[in-house]
Amino acid sequence: MKSPRPDAAPSGAHLLVVDDDRDLLRLLSMRLRANGYRVSTAESAEAAVGLLAVERFALVVSDVRLPDRDGLALFEDIRRSNPALPVILLTAHGTIPDAVEATARGVFGYLTKPFDGKALLDKIAQALQVAGAPQEADAHAPEDWRAGIISRSSHMAAVLDEARLVATADASVLIRGASGTGKELLARAIHRASPRAARPFVAINCGAIPEALLESELFGHVRGAFTGAASARSGLFVAADGGTLFLDEIGDMPPALQVKLLRVLQERVVRPVGASRAEPIDVRILSATHRDLEAALTTGEFREDLYYRLNVVSLTLPTLDERREDIPLLAKHFLGTLAHKYRKTLHGFAPDALEALGTAAWPGNVRQLHNVVEQACALATTPLIPLALIERALRVRSMEVPSYAQAKQRFERDYLVRLLKLTDGNVSDAARLAERNRTEFYRLLQRHALVPSLFRSEGAGGALQESGEH
Numbered sequence: 186m187k188s189p190r191p192d193a194a195p196s197g198a199h200l201l202v203v204d205d206d207r208d209l210l211r212l213l214s215m216r217l218r219a220n221g222y223r224v225s226t227a228e229s230a231e232a233a234v235g236l237l238a239v240e241r242f243a244l245v246v247s248d249v250r251l252p253d254r255d256g257l258a259l260f261e262d263i264r265r266s267n268p269a270l271p272v273i274l275l276t277a278h279g280t281i282p283d284a285v286e287a288t289a290r291g292v293f294g295y296l297t298k299p300f301d302g303k304a305l306l307d308k309i310a311q312a313l314q315v316a317g318a319p320q321e322a323d324a325h326a327p328e329d330w331r332a333g334i335i336s337r338s339s340h341m342a343a344v345l346d347e348a349r350l351v352a353t354a355d356a357s358v359l360i361r362g363a364s365g366t367g368k369e370l371l372a373r374a375i376h377r378a379s380p381r382a383a384r385p386f387v388a389i390n391c392g393a394i395p396e397a398l399l400e401s402e403l404f405g406h407v408r409g410a411f412t413g414a415a416s417a418r419s420g421l422f423v424a425a426d427g428g429t430l431f432l433d434e435i436g437d438m439p440p441a442l443q444v445k446l447l448r449v450l451q452e453r454v455v456r457p458v459g460a461s462r463a464e465p466i467d468v469r470i471l472s473a474t475h476r477d478l479e480a481a482l483t484t485g486e487f488r489e490d491l492y493y494r495l496n497v498v499s500l501t502l503p504t505l506d507e508r509r510e511d512i513p514l515l516a517k518h519f520l521g522t523l524a525h526k527y528r529k530t531l532h533g534f535a536p537d538a539l540e541a542l543g544t545a546a547w548p549g550n551v552r553q554l555h556n557v558v559e560q561a562c563a564l565a566t567t568p569l570i571p572l573a574l575i576e577r578a579l580r581v582r583s584m585e586v587p588s589y590a591q592a593k594q595r596f597e598r599d600y601l602v603r604l605l606k607l608t609d610g611n612v613s614d615a616a617r618l619a620e621r622n623r624t625e626f627y628r629l630l631q632r633h634a635l636v637p638s639l640f641r642s643e644g645a646g647g648a649l650q651e652s653g654e655h
Contacts, residue, residue, distance in 0.1 A: 204228070244271050291569065344502060364475050381427065386431065405455070430471070505547040516554065
């Protein structure tokens with residue numbers, strides 16, 4: 186992966202630089218500020234830990250040799266409290282084993298002094314891009330309402346801004362998006378940001394329940410309303426009273442139920458199956474679909490009057506392809522939770538594994554990414570998830586690019602094997618087809634350790650004949 190240019194990094198990213206050499210600290214700070222970064226400094230590991238406790242940083246650059254402890258020990262402290270925070274180590278005493286150890290433990294970069302200033306800037310920009318550092322404008326914004334939605338994408342930020350605005354009203358919201366984009370997560374976020382946050386949030390997938398059961402699930406039923414109804418049951422509308430009811434995959438709701446749902450939304454009352462009386466309800470409706478409802482309106486599969494009741498405000502979630510900058514953030518977030526689930530010590534992804542995640546196709550969106558990370562996590566035997574596990578989970582092979590000489594050699598051998606098979610191991614015929622004399626053709630066979638007799642169908646006699654012919 187090519188190193189991104191420094192100006193490709195998040196604008197105003199806040200960096201912590203740790204070094205007991207005041208002159209170098211001042212020089213580094215000047216260079217980083219000149220490239221648009223905010224910089225805080227510390228002259229010891231303890232001072233750095235103190236700053237990390239009260240400030241939010243996008244990256245740490247630290248000397249290895251510090252007066253109170255070494256940079257690797259500081260890195261371990263950082264990883265325990267903030268495993269996603271990238272760390273770059275600097276040293277005047279670097280060795281290859283030190284660098285290998287640091288990288289294996291999860292340090293993003295390791296530079297030996299004196300280092301080229303541009304190399305450091307490129308490494309910082311690369312780390313910020315891979316780690317998915319937040320934009321400065323978002324750094325201190327309260328985000329409890331959108332807990333679980335991991336993103337630094339401007340596309341996603343625009344959707345969340347609209348969701349936050351619409352949450353304060355009581356309008357029905359239709360959430361559109363492909364499968365796996367997080368429609369229920371957004372619905373829960375809207376509920377948490379709404380005045381109904383203290384009341385229930387109830388979700389149901391309209392496409393996953395048979396029509397006969399779906400009516401009872403939504404509206405409830407009285408005892409004896411149908412075979413098997415041994416007792417009365419309140420429906421989900423009543424369960425969500427005062428709160429929010431999320432109707433996922435509303436486009437799959439059967440037409441007969443669409444009529445009944447419309448009546449509930451119009452009259453604000455719900456009548457259980459088999460009941461003679463309706464009861465009032467106070468529920469906000471959020472719905473979601475991956476289907477093209479406008480097309481369903483044209484074919485008559487979805488009612489136009491219900492569509493306009495549900496689609497007071499429409500929000501469309503981007504696919505994962507449209508928010509690729511979120512892939513490192515999401516992958517690391519999933520790895521953290523899954524490592525706990527599988528009781529494994531996992532520090533992150535190897536750089537080529539993270540690059541493979543960032544460039545893969547994601548037809549299943551965020552849900553597919555979670556599944557890929559879970560499979561890799563379940564099979565991992567090392568602290569860093571390697572490329573091989575990611576490729577296995579993605580069901581793709583490593584793309585091997587041979588050198589020109591290797592490719593030529595492979596072609597030549599395969600060509601000779603095909604000729605020998607075609608001519609049943611007869612060297613004269615094979616040489617004639619290749620437009621080469623027999624002596625030159627034998628040299629080619631010897632170069633590739635090919636024995637013509639092995640391609641003859643008449644067995645040992647053929648082998649003797651070929652041997653005598655030579």
